[in-house]
Amino acid sequence: MGISNDIKYKYTTLNVGEKLIVINVLVYILNILLIFLFQLSPDFFMRWFELPKSLDHFIVQPWSIVTYAFFHGSFSHIFWNMILLYFSGRIFLNLFGGRRFLNVYFLGAIAGGFIFMLSYNLFPAFLGINTSLIGASAAVMAILIFICTYMPNQEVRLFFLFNIKLWYIGVFVVLIDLVQIPINNAGGHLAHLGGALLGYVYARKLYEGKDIGSGFEKMVSAVVNLFKRKPQAPLKTVHRNRKATTSVKRPNTDKSDHQQKIDDILDKISKSGYESLTKEEKDFLFQAGKE
Structure with missing residues (x-):
């Protein structure tokens, strides 16, 4: 693997x-x-x-x-x-x-x-x-x-x-x-x-x-889009709250931590090369590239 x-x-x-x-x-x-x-x-x-x-x-x-x-x-x-x-x-x-x-x-x-x-x-x-x-x-x-x-x-x-x-x-x-x-x-x-x-x-x-070549590019994109599956919108359930509640928006720390880890791995590659990465780091970087 x-x-x-x-x-x-x-x-x-x-x-x-x-x-x-x-x-x-x-x-x-x-x-x-x-x-x-x-x-x-x-x-x-x-x-x-x-x-x-x-x-x-x-x-x-x-x-x-x-x-x-x-x-x-x-x-x-x-x-x-x-x-x-x-x-x-x-x-x-x-x-x-x-x-x-x-x-x-x-x-x-x-x-x-x-x-x-x-x-x-x-x-x-x-x-x-x-x-x-x-x-x-x-x-x-x-x-x-x-x-x-x-x-x-x-x-x-x-x-x-x-x-x-x-x-x-x-x-x-x-x-x-x-x-x-x-x-x-x-x-x-x-x-x-x-x-x-x-x-x-x-x-x-x-x-x-x-x-x-712009027309050719648009034509190719249109053909490719014909074969892409359009994601179905999930069903939404609406609740009517009897009591008013206040919500506190939390900072998106998970996203920033995720990006920081990517940056650290890329810095490691630039300094020591791709082969210096561990298997976990390679897998993480590969999955991040697919997102």
Whole structure:
């Protein structure tokens, strides 16, 4: 039970970008493990979540415009996506909160998916090619290009060797995708460019004071609220007192003591680290985080 609580607590302390990395890695591991154990075809699960290029197939699995971003075809595919998500996500979350991060991430995935489908149904070079799209690259590109656009002159350390401005990195990765479209993995590079375009437009509009992701955020919140159970109001019994009584309001000492204990535990973590906590303190902090 202690190990389970430790894992749950450590997960809750991750930022939203790190949680997405954990989810992507778990999906990747679970997919290859089930395929191996049950001797299934490599695309047994993936075909239900990948984004098809055919509009007819997309209509019957519209969820794939988002779910495709949680599946990866190889270890190197997920490794480099998650490395880039980790570093660009840290910069992003130093500026903005988790909700805006998710807006850019998922809108980037959606934009990349639509550019992929549009291209494969519009350009003669791709007609007749049967393919599909997987991977978080478009969503990650949206995060990366967002920060490169929003703070272009910010310098970052590259490969521990030298500093470089973010806008140089943004231009470089976009050019790499453009020149590789005729060479290999055209669908993937087109999706990258769709995510990059979303990140660029989002940052420019936000710089002007307009959040283009606010409507998307409200829509997601409305869908989530549909599945939340509304608590039923308890029945109330009204008593008519014959004798007037006076009540003395007591200070809420329990609440202040509870918060003081949380503050003491957090101070202990900052001084000695999470591992210095006792099992009781870890359990208390985990339960407090759920309240």
